[in-house]
Amino acid sequence: MKIAIIVRSETLDKCTGKGCLNAFFKKLDAFAPYAENTQLIGFTQDGGDLEKKIAKLKELGVDVVHLSSCIRGKSDDYERLARRLSQDFAVVGYTHGKFDGRTRHAICLDKGGALAGKK
Numbered sequence: 001m002k003i004a005i006i007v008r009s010e011t012l013d014k015c016t017g018k019g020c021l022n023a024f025f026k027k028l029d030a031f032a033p034y035a036e037n038t039q040l041i042g043f044t045q046d047g048g049d050l051e052k053k054i055a056k057l058k059e060l061g062v063d064v065v066h067l068s069s070c071i072r073g074k075s076d077d078y079e080r081l082a083r084r085l086s087q088d089f090a091v092v093g094y095t096h097g098k099f100d101g102r103t104r105h106a107i108c109l110d111k112g113g114a115l116a117g118k119k
């Protein structure tokens with residue numbers, strides 16, 4: 001399984017991504033269901049040329065894209081982003097913290113069974 005993480009560009013101005021990366025490498029929270037050999041292929045932000053990034057992630061064989069918990073919590077574009085990404089990947093709409101966020105639940109959109117058995 002190959003995954004990528006997309007985080008909120010404004011947040012990345014002051015965040016090192018520690019919470020996302022810690023959750024991934026320790027298989028916590030949104031990453032708890034994954035097998036040990038799951039690969040983190042990309043870590044990027046939601047600004048810039050997103051279509052170019054999507055094309056590159058497809059080329060690299062990414063199965064699942066995680067939208068960061070800060071996108072879920074703070075971005076008005078959260079649902080649109082999730083829908084766009086779901087055309088090419090399975091989408092899990094958070095990274096660290098709880099599935100049931102403070103402001104909204106995480107969006108999870110499967111594609112090709114990539115999320116089968118995963119929350």
Ligand code: SF4
Pocket residue numbers: 007008011012015016017018019020021068069070071095096
């Ligand atoms: S989800 Fe948390 S750790 Fe990841 S980029 Fe946003 S604030 Fe930083």
